Amino acid sequence: MKRMISRTTMGLAAVALTVGALAGTAHAAPAAAANSGDPTLTDVYIWATNVNLRQQPTTDSPRLAVRSKWWGDAVCQTQGQRVHDPAVGTNNWWTAVMEFSGSDIAWVNNLYIRGGEKIAGVPDC
Template identity: 30%
Template sequence: MLLSLLLAVQPVLLAVGRLVLALLGVEAGQERAVAAACAQVDADVWYTWGGGHGARPGPTYGQVDPTDPASEHDPERIGFDCSGLVRHAWAQAAGSDILNGVASAQYYTTRAAARFGADRGLAPLLPGDLLVWGTPRDLHHIAVYLGAGKMAEARQSGTKLMVSDVRLGGDYHGAVRIDPGPVTGHVFTTWGTGVWTKAEPSVKAARVYAFPGPTKVRVGCQKHAERVTSDGYTNDAWSYLPDYGAWMTNIYVQGPEWLPGVPDCADAGAP
């Protein structure tokens, strides 16, 4: 029932749909993201690998995915890949390009209001939340939750954008709720390529996620821990990145050795 309201085009039904969303606690930004994603499904838009990642949000010609023979016609088709659709939906919702990036960058965004692990299932989710699949190191798919166990997604080459049942099995990783408002906390930019975050503030700790390039990150706190020498720098300060649940040596965070304005983890009561 909820999905039919979301997909309706008649003004009266749209008004009822907005009322249902309001009763569920869905905010205006989430509602607009759902509407924008469903509008592209209704328009029968193609999945195209790399589509939606132009200079501005919106459908673009795709590219050939060297790992997928079904993508051979993607350069001839205007459409979205999974993260391109999410980028477009939330740009329409927020009025600005707040989720420009691939699935992993969108999940780990500094604009996260909440995250929900796979073990939580659908119970805590609201329409507009983003569902992701993969591992912490490689999140390869993302979709917009519509409610009632349904999602809008750009799934694979050779298909159109679609509404699907949420797939909770396999490598479903969890979900993130987006806050389109001002970014809170202490935000810095990393530098370098292939820089790993760690489960603990030590180079020997388990790897969590590798930044493909310079990335904006939210730093929760910092602490003095293992002394690290890398790329001509030596430092014992480590930053805790709450969006990743991981640590990163301050060597790869742009700024001085001890980041200004960021509290000591001992004082902040953080990990």
């Protein structure tokens, strides 16, 4: 039993470190409100749940965080690996997002961002 509790505690600690690496002390904005991040960047909304934010615009890249129904600041977008989700479609456009101005950048496929294949108002990288 002690071994099981220890493994559970270590697993939870690893999850907390992974989430904290990108999040710092920031909290996601409510789904109905826009992000109050950098006004010079375009706010984008990840509408889906359990979306992986990656180090590079490919699913082979390390996952930095997982977000659900979350607002972020979009830095730019570029074409990367084509992603296919049977429930949503296929897209090869990825957006670089930040939790707030100056935070780490992570990539999310545009399939999971409100706005379509290529997000209006977000410049190309």
